[in-house]
Amino acid sequence: MKKMSQSELSKRIGVSHQAISKWETGENYPDFMSLISLAQLFEVSLDILVYQ
Numbered sequence: 869m870k871k872m873s874q875s876e877l878s879k880r881i882g883v884s885h886q887a888i889s890k891w892e893t894g895e896n897y898p899d900f901m902s903l904i905s906l907a908q909l910f911e912v913s914l915d916i917l918v919y920q
Contacts, residue, residue: 870909870910874888874889874892877909880905880909881902881905881906881909882902882905883898883902887902903917903918
């Protein structure tokens with residue numbers, strides 16, 4: 869959507885690029901504060917981020 873690498877996204881929301889990779893593969897899920905940061909960055913509601 870914003871054409872960011874895992875590394876760039878991780879820096880923007882304050883997590884490791886390994887965390888982003890684990891989220892993408894379903895090995896782990898973002899914590900609540902990371903979800904809020906992602907929603908703000910991508911300009912979507914938490915409902916859309918979590919449920920779609």
